Amino acid sequence: MQVRAKGEVGLKVSLERVDQEDMVIFRNLYSLYLHDLSRFTENLEIASDGSFQFDGLEVLWDKEGFSPFFIKHSDELIGFLLLLERPLLKKDNDFGINDMFILNKFRGKGFGQQTLERLFMDKPGKYFVIELSENRPAVMFWKKIYRQFHIRFDEREESIDDEPCLVQTFTVGADHPY
Numbered sequence: 001m002q003v004r005a006k007g008e009v010g011l012k013v014s015l016e017r018v019d020q021e022d023m024v025i026f027r028n029l030y031s032l033y034l035h036d037l038s039r040f041t042e043n044l045e046i047a048s049d050g051s052f053q054f055d056g057l058e059v060l061w062d063k064e065g066f067s068p069f070f071i072k073h074s075d076e077l078i079g080f081l082l083l084l085e086r087p088l089l090k091k092d093n094d095f096g097i098n099d100m101f102i103l104n105k106f107r108g109k110g111f112g113q114q115t116l117e118r119l120f121m122d123k124p125g126k127y128f129v130i131e132l133s134e135n136r137p138a139v140m141f142w143k144k145i146y147r148q149f150h151i152r153f154d155e156r157e158e159s160i161d162d163e164p165c166l167v168q169t170f171t172v173g174a175d176h177p178y
Contacts, residue, residue, distance in 0.1 A: 013114040015081060018068040020061040026068055029080050030054045033101040040134040041163055065089065071102065071115050078106040081115060083123075093169065094125030116145055120172040127172065133157065133164040142168060 018026050031053065060066040065088020071079040084096035097119075102112050131138040146153050146168075153170035160167075 012074060013078075013111050013118065014072045015069040015115065015118060016072060018060075018070055018080070022070075023057065023061070025077070026060075026070075026080060027054065027057055029070075029077075029101060030057070030099075032103070033080070033099060036101070037132070037135070040132045043161065043163060063088065071100075071111065073106065073111060078103050078111060079115075081119070083119070085123075092126065093128045095123060095127045097127060097129045112141060113145065113148065117149070120149070124173050125171065126169065128167060128169045130158075130160060131166045131168075133166055139166060146170070 034054065060068050060082070065085050067083040067085055069081045069083065070077055071081055079100070079102040081097065081101075082099040084098050086094060089096060097116075100112065100115070102115075129142055131142060133139070145151070149172075151170045151172060153168045155166055155168045158165050158167050
């Protein structure tokens with residue numbers, strides 16, 4: 001998948017499905033993501049090997065409905081997106097953006113927006129996003145995305161794994177003008 005944001009000459013983002021043989025690379029990126037997330041929660045602990053770990057990472061390739069993607073700029077790895085899909089999601093939503101991570105040096109340059117623009121064009125439907133309420137950067141990022149893409153969303157507060165969270169749901173259509 002390739003996408004170029006409006007007004008951004010030369011910026012290209014691609015989403016590339018993560019194959020199981022690239023699990024170590026994904027695990028390393030996920031550790032960086034969890035490290036960033038640990039700033040907003042007490043529920044993440046560093047492992048004895050000095051990393052933050054996603055227990056059961058193998059399930060992403062063993063169970064249908066988990067779709068991990070690398071986010072790349074040109075051919076450089078800049079982050080990942082973990083999408084939940086059917087049949088894993090059984091009711092109200094077609095997709096869930098479980099996690100999205102852009103490496104620090106690439107943040108604030110439009111890559112997150114470009115990634116979501118491509119995702120929404122390729123996979124229209126009903127989405128949900130969950131953010132830790134304390135994660136103000138994520139909350140502000142998503143509110144900016146909704147404004148920029150003219151997306152109407154519903155939001156509710158919910159406790160998930162004993163964490164106060166915001167759950168947002170929205171629908172994007174194939175004909176939505178991004």
